Amino acid sequence: KSLAIVGCPFSGGQPRAGVDQGPIHLIHAGLPKQLEELGWKVHFDGHHQFEDVSAAIGPDSPIGKLKNPRRVSKVCEEVAKVVGEHAKNGQLPVTLGGDHSLAMGTISGTFEKYPDACVVWVDAHADINTTDTTDSGNIHGMPVSFLLGLGEKVEEFKWVKPVLKPSRLVYIGLRDVDAGEKRILKENNIKAFSMHEVDKYGIGKVVEMALDHVNPNRDRPIHLSFDVDALDPTVAPSTGTPVRGGLTFREGHYICEAIYETGCLVALDIMEVNPSLRDAESVRQTVAVGCSLARSALGETLL
């Protein structure tokens, strides 16, 4: 079994500096070796190609409210190519962010090889704003709307195909969803297990229900997109948009372990680790959690 680490040093989807340094911190914490120790053949060809792509864009004026639109679009398009290539080569893409706008690229890439895939989106946020509903214009709050083909088309993003269907998407961990996003979730009948449901049913039942919804026979490829801000800020403090009342360390890891157990995982994103936020101990803790989530999603067990 082989995997490819795709480091994406990218922050253009949001305003806080530092999240582009997420990949190098996860790698320097030893993630590639840790995954080899789990029995994976690890392909890692650096991640410079995205920096060149981003730099080549030059000045990038807003389009409507959208910030850094050309930079985000170009980098995500390149990520889609790289992820798609690795998936086609039989290597499970493990994308390290970088902000969550990158999921436009990773999920597009996954669906090239696995058109019948489903997406488990673990996050405090729905990231489903359209150009009409976004307040900030930060594109890391919008990737899901692009992947679903919702809202007005934006010329610069015409490469993003509506590969994702609402019935193939499920959220776990939501607790900071904008009014416009709540409307979109309802209108599209998108299944979401917020922290309320986690409290009510427990994480075991929530994961079971989430998978029953998008993958009833457990025979569909799963793309797990994990925004570390799904975890409580006491667990993953160094992230750009922390929201109190999040998943415990174990709840986060249970999701990853349970998804690995299905044998259906085909792609993994570990997003929004920002090693320039908070103190050194918080950074170390957040990076360590990012690495351990990845290990759990890729076969590490407690016994």
Ligand SMILES: N/C(=N\O)NCCC[NH3+]
């Ligand atoms: N971390 C974020 N998304 O996952 N921030 C953007 C969403 C704010 N509505």
Ligand SMILES: [Mn+2]
């Ligand atoms: Mn490669």
Ligand SMILES: [Mn+2]
């Ligand atoms: Mn996110």
Ligand SMILES: [Mn+2]
């Ligand atoms: Mn988030």
